[in-house]
Amino acid sequence: MVKMKDVAELAGVSSAAVSRYLNGGYISADKAERIKQAIELTGYVRSSQARALRTGSTKLIGVIVPKINSESVSRITAGIGQVLGRRGYQMLLANTDNAPDRELEYLDLFQNHPVDGIVLVATMITDEHRRAIDSCRVPIVLIGQHVEGAACVYHDDYEAAFELGRALAGRVDGKIAYIGVSEEDRAAGFDRRRGFEAGLRAAGAVLDPSLIRQGSFTLDSGYRAARELLSVDPDVSFIACATDTMAAGALRAFDELRGVGEGVRRVSGFGDNAFLRALTGGIPTVHYGYLTSGVEATNMLLDALDGEEGESGLRTLKLGHQLMNV
Amino acid sequence: MVKMKDVAELAGVSSAAVSRYLNGGYISADKAERIKQAIELTGYVRSSQARALRTGSTKLIGVIVPKINSESVSRITAGIGQVLGRRGYQMLLANTDNAPDRELEYLDLFQNHPVDGIVLVATMITDEHRRAIDSCRVPIVLIGQHVEGAACVYHDDYEAAFELGRALAGRVDGKIAYIGVSEEDRAAGFDRRRGFEAGLRAAGAVLDPSLIRQGSFTLDSGYRAARELLSVDPDVSFIACATDTMAAGALRAFDELRGVGEGVRRVSGFGDNAFLRALTGGIPTVHYGYLTSGVEATNMLLDALDGEEGESGLRTLKLGHQLMNV
DNA sequence: TATTATGGTGAAAGCGATTTCAATGACAGG
DNA sequence: CCTGTCATTGAAATCGCTTTCACCATAATA
Numbered sequence: 001m002v003k004m005k006d007v008a009e010l011a012g013v014s015s016a017a018v019s020r021y022l023n024g025g026y027i028s029a030d031k032a033e034r035i036k037q038a039i040e041l042t043g044y045v046r047s048s049q050a051r052a053l054r055t056g057s058t059k060l061i062g063v064i065v066p067k068i069n070s071e072s073v074s075r076i077t078a079g080i081g082q083v084l085g086r087r088g089y090q091m092l093l094a095n096t097d098n099a100p101d102r103e104l105e106y107l108d109l110f111q112n113h114p115v116d117g118i119v120l121v122a123t124m125i126t127d128e129h130r131r132a133i134d135s136c137r138v139p140i141v142l143i144g145q146h147v148e149g150a151a152c153v154y155h156d157d158y159e160a161a162f163e164l165g166r167a168l169a170g171r172v173d174g175k176i177a178y179i180g181v182s183e184e185d186r187a188a189g190f191d192r193r194r195g196f197e198a199g200l201r202a203a204g205a206v207l208d209p210s211l212i213r214q215g216s217f218t219l220d221s222g223y224r225a226a227r228e229l230l231s232v233d234p235d236v237s238f239i240a241c242a243t244d245t246m247a248a249g250a251l252r253a254f255d256e257l258r259g260v261g262e263g264v265r266r267v268s269g270f271g272d273n274a275f276l277r278a279l280t281g282g283i284p285t286v287h288y289g290y291l292t293s294g295v296e297a298t299n300m301l302l303d304a305l306d307g308e309e310g311e312s313g314l315r316t317l318k319l320g321h322q323l324m325n326v
Numbered sequence: 327m328v329k330m331k332d333v334a335e336l337a338g339v340s341s342a343a344v345s346r347y348l349n350g351g352y353i354s355a356d357k358a359e360r361i362k363q364a365i366e367l368t369g370y371v372r373s374s375q376a377r378a379l380r381t382g383s384t385k386l387i388g389v390i391v392p393k394i395n396s397e398s399v400s401r402i403t404a405g406i407g408q409v410l411g412r413r414g415y416q417m418l419l420a421n422t423d424n425a426p427d428r429e430l431e432y433l434d435l436f437q438n439h440p441v442d443g444i445v446l447v448a449t450m451i452t453d454e455h456r457r458a459i460d461s462c463r464v465p466i467v468l469i470g471q472h473v474e475g476a477a478c479v480y481h482d483d484y485e486a487a488f489e490l491g492r493a494l495a496g497r498v499d500g501k502i503a504y505i506g507v508s509e510e511d512r513a514a515g516f517d518r519r520r521g522f523e524a525g526l527r528a529a530g531a532v533l534d535p536s537l538i539r540q541g542s543f544t545l546d547s548g549y550r551a552a553r554e555l556l557s558v559d560p561d562v563s564f565i566a567c568a569t570d571t572m573a574a575g576a577l578r579a580f581d582e583l584r585g586v587g588e589g590v591r592r593v594s595g596f597g598d599n600a601f602l603r604a605l606t607g608g609i610p611t612v613h614y615g616y617l618t619s620g621v622e623a624t625n626m627l628l629d630a631l632d633g634e635e636g637e638s639g640l641r642t643l644k645l646g647h648q649l650m651n652v
Numbered sequence: 653t654a655t656t657a658t659g660g661t662g663a664a665a666g667c668g669a670t671t672t673c674a675a676t677g678a679c680a681g682g
Numbered sequence: 683c684c685t686g687t688c689a690t691t692g693a694a695a696t697c698g699c700t701t702t703c704a705c706c707a708t709a710a711t712a
Contacts, residue, residue: 003668014692019670026690048439049384050668052375053697060418069404074395081394081421090440092386093419095407113374114416219604245601252604260607261587275571275601278545278578281586329698340662345700352660376698379667656711665702676691682684 002042011038022046052114061301062092062110064103065121070217070245071273072290076121076143079294087302089116098217100124104132111137117301119143119294124184139304139314141297145187151304151314153297157187158195160270160286160321164240165199167326168268168284174237176200177211179225179250181242188217192242192270211236215246222246226253226267237266244269244276244285251280272324282325293319328368337364348372378440387627388418388436390429391447396543396571397599398616402447402469405620413628415442424543426450430458437463443627445469445620450510465630465640467623471513477630477640479623483513484521486596486612486647490566491525493652494594494610500563502526503537505551505576507568514543518568518596537562541572548572552579552593563592570595570602570611577606598650608651619645 008015011034021027021035038044052058063080065073077093084091092115096102100123107129110118118140122129125145133140133150142152168176178196183189197207213229215221222241229236230253239254241247247269254263264280272287296317304313334341337360347353347361364370378384389406391399403419410417418441422428426449433455436444444466448455451471459466459476468478494502504522509515523533539555541547548567555562556579565580567573573595580589590606598613622643630639 001668005668015669016671016692016694017690020691023670025671028690031690045438047379047668049375049378049382050697051670053373053379053699054668054670056375056697058375063419067404068394068407069397069400071395074400077419078393078395078421078423081419082423085421091419093389093403093407093417095404095411097404097408112371219600223604248601248604252607255607273601274545275574275599276605278549278574279602279605281578281581327698331698341699342662342664342701343660346660349700351701352658354660357660373698376667377700379669380698380700382667654712656709658709659707661704661706663703666700668697670696672695673693674691675693676689678688678690680685680687682686 001047002044004044004046007035007038007042007044010042011035057116058114059089060092060115061089061298062094062106062115062118063121064094064096064106064110064118066096066098066103066123067217068093068095071275072243072271072288073121075290076294079291080119080298081294082291083295083298083302087306089302098123100126100129104128107132107136107140117141117305119297119301122147123188124182125186126184139301141301141314143293143297146316146318151300151316153293153300153317153319154187155288155293155319155321157191157270158198160288160323161192161195162199162202163323164268164270164284164286164326165196165201165205166203167199167323168238168240169200169203169205172205172238174235175211175233176205176207176238176240177213177229177233177236178207179213179215179222179229179239179241179246181215181217181246188242188270196240215242215249217243217245219245219249219252222249223252224249226250227257230254230257238268239266240268242270244271244273247283247285248273248276251276251283277324284326285324287322287324289319327373328370330370330372333361333364333368333370336368337361383442384440385415386418386441387415387624388420388432388441388444389447390420390422390432390436390444392422392424392429392449393543394419394421397601398597398614399447401616402620405617406445406624407620408617409621409624409628413632415628424449426452426455430454433458433462433466437466443467443631445623445627448473449514450508451512452510465627467627467640469619469623472642472644477626477642479619479626479643479645480513481614481619481645481647483517483596484524486614486649487518487521488525488528489649490594490610490612490652491522491527491531492529493525493649494564494566495526495529495531498531498564500561501537501559502531502533502564502566503539503555503559503562504533505539505541505548505555505565505567505572507541507543507572514568514596522566541568541575543569543571545571545575545578548575549578550575552576553583556580556583564594565592566594568596570597570599573609573611574599574602577609603650610652611650613648613650615645 004015094106122145180193181189213225251263268284330341420432448471506519507515539551576593577589594610
């Protein structure tokens with residue numbers, strides 16, 4: 001492996017000069033030229049490990065996600081990757097498989113060492129999370145949850161759910177049921193359910209608490225909850241779900257219990273999943289710019305890192321949403 | 327930041343001793359105990375950067391994928407992540423956004439520096455790819471394509487497509503059409519189309535070359551190709567697609583042009599997408615263990631890395647498949 | 653008793669960059 | 683001619699760890 005010293009010798013300068021050439025310090029034109037040629041000739045690339053040791057910066061960003069194989073998360077990740085690549089960083093990906101304590105684990109692992117910053121695609125934020133975030137040595141941006149005092153990029157789930165509930169209230173003939181997710185997930189659990197309820201109420205409808213179930217983000221959990229709801233009460237004629245994935249499960253339950261195609265106007269979701277849109281022609285759902293949130297969060301993070309001292313970068317950013325098919 | 331020297335002083339030993347303690351070298355019981363306490367007391371964690379510089383190993387694995395936000399790839403990635411986490415490595419993720427030259431770029435970037443090994447989720451393998459792979463300084467495992475002389479984990483797309491074609495041939499009343507992907511993608515493009523054709527032929531059916539179209543992995547490309555096929559020839563009564571995503575698009579086209587629900591028994595895919603399965607009740611498709619291929623490839627790679635000199639690890643592994651809904 | 657092994661040990665030499673520092677020569681102003 | 687800037691320069695000091703090496707006990711062998 002050719003190292004800086006070799007280049008320096010070939011160019012007849014000191015390695016300090018080569019370093020300066022590479023990093024834009026004082027260097028005369030002719031030496032710059034000689035160094036440039038020596039580098040080309042040898043095919044030298046500088047050791048990021050030595051550089052990292054010396055400078056303390058690795059140009060690595062840790063990205064913590066709850067589950068990479070989900071449409072929303074993988075879109076967010078795509079957005080993060082886009083920006084990172086463009087701005088000369090690389091992504092260290094950690095998949096927690098929906099285990100919030102593994103989030104803490106990675107938070108610890110990352111901040112202790114190799115990364116310059118962290119993007120956390122958050123689900124539930126416990127006190128322990130808050131503490132970990134506060135005491136984080138490197139800058140960190142959250143996606144998906146709004147946390148006081150932390151930099152975050154999120155959607156207004158309450159508002160979106162409210163609008164969805166209000167819009168849907170009028171066109172349901174029977175009872176409305178709801179399949180949510182853990183309320184510890186403030187955004188997808190608590191806010192969506194509460195917003196939806198409030199929206200219904202605002203339009204004069206009501207969500208019977210006995211018709212609320214809790215799924216776990218998976219298609220199958222939506223399917224099972226919907227089957228149960230549909231069998232327990234024949235008057236249930238609409239099921240709102242906290243995610244499109246669970247809505248897909250609910251559609252299947254409708255197919256089986258109420259006849260094929262019955263679900264399409266009787267199920268709503270969140271997330272505007274592309275498959276669902278194509279295959280059903282579009283159920284009522286909320287479109288979020290997932291890719292955009294990845295992009296914005298990453299830009300925010302890197303601005304704070306690269307920013308000239310101005311710690312201006314880290315703030316909180318609420319992105320818009322769009323009701324679909326209502 | 328507390329460093330090794332501090333721990334050593336506190337424990338009254340040399341830093342060499344601490345290093346040996348950490349890495350399992352000769353150390354007496356009582357010193358080990360003192361060091362252990364000193365580490366707990368100070369909360370010392372060793373600098374992976376210094377370690378990397380000294381040992382030349384970063385415990386990082388580069389993962390190159392064509393598109394993170396796709397079901398198959400994100401499942402593969404989940405499998406890779408599982409194994410990496412379990413075995414003490416971390417994942418450096420590079421998303422090429424379906425640009426094969428960016429694959430080369432990352433191959434270069436990775437091998438030059440920070441990673442100990444590479445997993446490449448491959449699409450097309452050009453000569454340039456082959457050269458890059460051969461001259462790779464670190465071990466590399468491919469997923470999804472079979473390349474002579476390289477370590478790879480793949481599925482037998484030809485065989486699977488053959489079986490699918492043979493099974494489907496009997497039950498189609500009109501003409502059969504095919505929507506594939508670029509033939510430069512040996513596995514998903516070339517092999518699947520050829521296998522499917524051969525399977526049809528083996529069962530006495532035939533694929534009219536004029537009814538072959540080429541999509542680009544996206545739902546929309548499947549949709550457009552299918553619309554065109556269905557309008558150009560009213561006798562087309564079955565469309566086989568090279569991926570489930572494109573099949574979803576084709577289903578939509580059937581819905582629009584032939585009546586809702588018409589596509590379900592008239593479209594086939596590859597990949598056994600969960601959404602598609604739930605929403606249609608299951609179209610003919612091929613199930614691949616994507617997560618498994620990530621797991622196997624990563625185990626293979628890490629075995630080669632951790633293996634005690636025995637370069638036995640890197641080989642080629644063909645995984646099985648399963649016909650669904652035929 | 654003389655001689656090997658064998659478990660333990662710390663000083664010191666790197667790994668390959670960046671960065672401080674003192675020194676240089678050139679050049680403008682006084 | 684002297685002095686003060688100013689652009690350039692290379693030697694040398696890190697960054698924090700691993701690993702060789704020489705060396706010391708002590709136990710095992712001859």
